[in-house]
Amino acid sequence: MSARNLTELPTDLVSNFIQANISASLAAMRAERTVDGNNTLVNVEPPPSESYFIYSKAKAYRAPAIFTVPQGFKFKLTRGQNHVNGTLAMIVSAVVEDRDATKLSRKAWRYLDVLHELMQGTVLEDTNDRVRCTVNVTDARYSSDLAMKDNMGDIFRKEVALDLDIEVYQEL
């Protein structure tokens, strides 16, 4: 028997995996995108290490930032399991920043592409073999373009989010 770790370990696995791999994925994507007149000016820099959050109400942070926020856990008892075999719903999102609205939109879409590449079908296990997670992306969402003109923070920032269904397998 091992102590239950339903949320903290899977969340850390997802966040750490993104942090470890996003730089290379952004670099590969930057090299692959054809020049469209704005390509070279869309800066897709990796998020700083202090801009990874596991809660949604972060303030005064540097963009780009990555949020990995659990939403709920369904234990799927109809599967008839003798261990933890359920689905953790999680939102993984990127908040990006740019002064130019066109570049801001492209930047957000590119972060979405990279996050999907990193997440879809990825299998994550902890080093002690206690938890195995398989990540499936179910939806992608874009933040609204409608920003209050007196809310300067929203004008220059945009968020893109992936809804994940993470299959979590864990011993009781």
Add this chain to the structure above:
Amino acid sequence: MPTYPTVTVSNMELTPMQVKFQGPSDTGPSDLGGTLGNVVISSKYSKAEIKADQFGTTVLDRRVSGYSMTVTTELAEMNRKYLLSVIYPHGSLVSTGTQAFDWNTKVGDGDLSNAGVLTLHPLDAAPTDVSHDWTFYKACASAESEFTFGPTEQVKPKIVWNILPDMDFVPARFARFGDTSL
């Protein structure tokens, strides 16, 4: 205090498959590309019941009387004509550049002469990690499918491979789950 079973989660599997096929005249395996509808492997040892009058209808033993194995999936890359030659091994692929495919009568053509090696590789394993590959030594499609064209759903012809025994092995072998070099 309750009992806790020993569960090794790394032994659990949830993954799509890469499907590769090497026909008898192919120089190497060909990745069949996108699939839909999952990949289903069906395997069954048929058994004959052993009874004795003295025990009435009670089954005393079951003895293996045969074996059957099939692999089923749907192929997504409809316009790739090579795939038609895999689905319909008794047809003919025309030319090697811009290709065409012909369905012809081929009465008497056999499954064994058209059988090839079918390999399923889990996508969650590294390309060189074959420890969880499924290899079917003599696979031949049932040569029966249908194509549905419409505005709401993509075309995805179904393919069912019947697995035949490879007599080069003793005893004859149908498939292996694991590294074939062992």
